[in-house]
Amino acid sequence: MDMNYDTWIYHGERIHQVQGQTSGFTNDEQTSSPNGNMVNMIEDAFQILDDNDNDQDTLWSVLSYIVELIHNKVTNYMTDRVVDKMLVMMKKMCPQPNHVPKSFYECKKILRCLGLGYENIHACYYDCALFYKEHEKKDRCLVCNEPRYKASVCEQRKKVLRKVLQYFPLKPRLQRLFMSRHMSKDMRWHKDKRVNDVNTMRHPADSIAWKKFDKIYPDFARDPRNVRLGLATDGFNPFSDMSKPYSMWLVVLFPYNLPPWKCMKKPFSFLTLLIPGPNAPGNEIDIYLRPLINELKELWESGVQTYDKMDVCTFNVHAAVIWTINDFPAYGNLSGWSTHSKLACPIRHNLDVMHIEKNIFDILIETLLNTEKSKDTLKARMDLKDMNIRESLQLELNENNKLDKPPAQYVFNPSERKDFLQWLQSIKFPDGYASSISQNVRVNEGKVMGLKSHDCHVLMQRVLPVGIRKHLKRQIYVPIVELSNFFQQICAKTVTVADLDKLEEDTVLILCKLEKIFPPAFFVPMVHLTVHLLREAKLAGPVGCR
Template sequence: MNRDWVHNKNRLSNQYKAGIESFMEVASHHMNEKNETPCPCMKCQNMNRHSLPIVKAHLWRYGMSVVYHTWIYHGEQFGIQRQDSPPTTTQEAPRLDDYTFNILNDAFPRDINIDEDLVEEDDMLGGTEDVGDDRTNMHWVETDKYEKLVAEAERELFPGCNASVLTAMVQFMHAKVLNHWSNKSFDTMLEILSDISPKPHNIPPSFYAANKMLKDLGLGHEKIDACVYDCALFYKEHEGKDKCPVCDEPRYKPSTSKKKSKVPQKVLRYIPLKPRLQRLFMSNHTAGHMRWHKDKKVDEEGIMRHPADSIAWKEFDKMYPQFAEDPRNIRLGLATDGFNPFGNMSTSYSMWPVMVVPYNLPPWMCMKEQYSILSLLIPGPKAPGKELDVYLRPLIDELKELWEQGVQTYDKLSNTIFNMRAAVIWTINDFPAYGNLSCWSTKGYKACPVCLEDTTSTKLRNKICYMGHRRYLKKNHPWRKDCQNFDGSIEMRDPPREFSGEDILLQLNQLMQRKVGKHPDNLDRKRKRTPMELNWTNKSIFFELEYWSKLKIRHNLDVMHIEKNICDNIVGTLLNIEGETKDTPNARLDLKDMNIRTNLHLDKDENGKIKKYLAEYTLEPADRRAFCEFLKFIKFPDGYAANISRNVKDGKISGLKTHDCHVLLQRILPVGIRPYLRKEVCAPLVELSSFFQQICAKTLNVVDLDRLEVDIVLILCKLEKIFPPAFFDVMVHLAYHLPREAKLGGPVGYRWMYPIERMLGKLKGYVRNRARPEGSIIEGYIANEALTFCSMYLRNVETVFSRPERNDDASETNAKLSVFIQNARPFNGYKMLLLSEREMEPIYWYILDNCEEIESFRNEHRQILESESPFNIEQRLRQSFPQWFKKRVKSLYTQESTLI
């Protein structure tokens, strides 16, 4: 039948009336047992079933869906051309280009091919019995947004233009984000484009108008008011209240004007998680990757390349086999950290975003910014601290729903609907945030959140140190009874025991009820903990998740900041940098208090002046300058590290970033300190560098981790014999726990803060209005979220997904020898140079060893190459080298010299 009536905007016309009657005749033959049929109006989109009179009324009121081309819910087969109608014309379907059609189809899936076999299989995996009815429960964007975008996609930018308004604005906005254009420069570009384009045109007048159009491709966010003292959220049962249910503080700022709208004192921005996770399965570009961990991951005994190889992941699968049965169920990592959005430390402001990372993705996608989801934006200016759980409430409620009930999700890969569930398997955070999330105070005598109550600590004159690593040695190890070289005592204690989730729950049951919030009248804020409470501040909200107490690892120690602190301790002490060295006068007095290392005790000279002897771990002034000169002249490969020489000045190193410390500790220190320190001091530092190199590897071997678990104890004990007790803060102690956590969680690249810190930097760049930093960040994130989704579909345009490498050496070459066939891109112009005979010798050697074209010559002289020593082979080879070959190599090399 002719379906031009679908696009007739005059619903009172005879054509539209006849079209409805013809459709109702078809629909009457496809009713369920309740005499209902899917309603194809623009509002229902076949997601609801109604009786025939209601369907007819909807078609009169809302119109027929313009994207319902094949009536698969009313008897037609998907993908088969209708024989009783003419070929599709431009009037019969929206005039969308392939690019726009793919974006809208993946962002707003409508026509789903329901295969009965797949439906039955989906039911067995926990799906629904009636897919058509349950689609009403899916959290898809409103239909009116889709219709608006279709309208923009049908409008030409200007007469004769091949691009629609939607297509052009997506590309313009993508160029703005990629090249960091300001809003003003974007407005100027639109004004120029408007002036030079043919009239009439549909170019948006400003960035605001273009951004408003594209925001419909995003998934939105919610605002939840909060108490100014962080006591509670005006959420669910407290949503309609005007005062805080805990401290009775007003919800809104005081205002004398009655006409103005009420302004809340504090607002939490909440970005729903479910639609973001659903979109990962709706897009052609990500749906297949979301089951990589099950379908394409290569399993090798004892080798870990992905969190799916870890003990924690596999144990979770054993505990919850129904969850593990469907590879589309998502494992999540939750990360949070505070940051100053203004980039100015003189302005005190601490904002806390909470992000979620899906671990189903393959390694090259897993921790990328494009696939990480901002879920909460906790407002400043003060950090939430112990009240972080108050702000996590909406996210925890959603996570409980995703675990207990799941959400109906369309899978683009299989073209079916399934019940998607999700679980948080651990958190990623630095050490202060570790304390906020776990609710274990990371300060004081029991600061270690792994050892808990068994933490070994000692009070010094002005700080607490965490030594006692001899307790991890074997019982018969001689160092256990070595008093003088350690802390002056014999160590015969057993290692701290491992605490299970059940043990922790028993400890949490001993906590006294604490009133939340920072209200000045809240006396619980300054209440001292009882001995029974240990270092627990309260019971974490994460324990509301049914599986949380059963996880093998709940919170990850951040290797990035541990490396940073250990590197600062070592460098500051070696170079005796004021304010950073651990070899202070108080540290020398600590040695005297312990009655150890008498040669380092402070002494007085004849004039009564305190004399501090130079320790063996401190460089002489001349050695210090030489080491700094060494650092100044180090050259790194492009993109490998920052220019550390900028941090070296006057024999001191200052201002090192976390990645600078990462490179310095693992690569530079083992080489740079060898000439200046005795072997007994240098060797443990080199071993410590090797330890971090291996623990940070992309691929981990369980056998190597078992060995590292033993080695780190010996390394820390050796350091205890060298450095003063003040050197051993809690971050040095935490290095002991890293091998165990690597065995439980897999490679540290998926569990440290580097990718999270990069995302925080991106969020900081969204701040445009310094008076409203949270609003700026959330608006920028939503807009960038839509653009990131659209950029997956861009072709012949540089995007974050198709950006070329920083050093792209792709170039054509006319090389004739296989050894010179590699591509190379010269930095500048080149000059022809005549090489000396001595300079040509390494070239002969390289060609002789690597060139395939002279295999026969290499076989002929193999006896010479294998029998002679390296010192005599050059002379023998000169005699045996045919002159014709020597000339040929030289001539060929001259032709290829530009490539070198």
């Protein structure tokens, strides 16, 4: 990527021809201006598709057309061949001369010139190692001796790789943040515009961890343009058919220099790694992190020369990952810390609050509705007898020599369950507030299925307290409402230290109240993790930025 590329049309800047003398980058900050090389590099991307179209409202640049085309390719599952045929047809349809790319390969070449490409790094099929740098030319894995390529009967056929890691370099994207004067200004927001209130946290810069990092590394903190990053990783199924088992993992970085209303938005979420399936990498995820770790080391130690459009100069930008964000299972894989024993509590990592909230909501709603996933099972009732507690809920042997399960006050009876589900199915949400939850409600089956994390977030905080009020006794209803309020307060955009201290005390009391109601089987590790969320909020700031 050319360091002098500084015009970014999506931030309101117009494309203009600039002339000037070229100047090499140095380690010191120096005044510089864009030159003709920048124009040569981006003119293919920003030129108008049709030179004969004089209507300014309908002008499409080559770059905007390519971006829209690739977006449609992904969302509609189009093959490369289909895109090639579409481009040939478009080139014929548009008046001549035009600048429609000839093929999908040419589209990718244009994006790669702007630093929007990626690197294919070959990997061992069993996640043992990467064929990378010193092992780049090897044909077999050094650990398990597995072949790099698929076996082929025809030797003349092109070799087919068994597994490929896609790596998206970080440096070009950090450089582009400073090539727009508006973005460059926002990258200083945490220092220049943030309200420094000791008792209130609105941004990660208000957190204890950020301030301690600044004290330990004052040289890094001296320049507000140095980038602080958060790293998140999780798995997903890329296929529309969820019954097909496939787990692809991604690693995403977030620049925390930006204001809180920008730093977690999609345009500033930097996808850096796409780890192929079909199985999750598990504890071998560190093998795939190697290219990213190498680049982060370079950014920490030597940085990268970057042109700052706001100050009209070049400077050496450094970057550091200040924390990670994961759900509980991924936290165990990424940190190497066991999450299945008595020492499973998190260390130096941020847990995904919405993942914990979803799990707690699922446990709660399944138990209230008494579905097959309920925690109020026969074994849970046997635990009560073994622990000699709650005699009224212990299993009883009837006259037919079978065990009877006494009804619990925290479980809906059939009529209450039907009434609750019908009410839940009738709720209408504002457009964009939540998905169509009514489609996930099965009144006849007596359960709620297929809820996404955001749906559980809305139901837990806004809907559940209202829906259960008329069906449960006060001593059962109140602790559930208090748990709902807990998630409302911790997910607020602005939190105060005093409120977090008070909430930390209340959380213990809420869990104690719930322990008096639900059986011990209800309290899985996810329920216990609520205790740690308050400490993480103090250390890392508002949940919305994590």
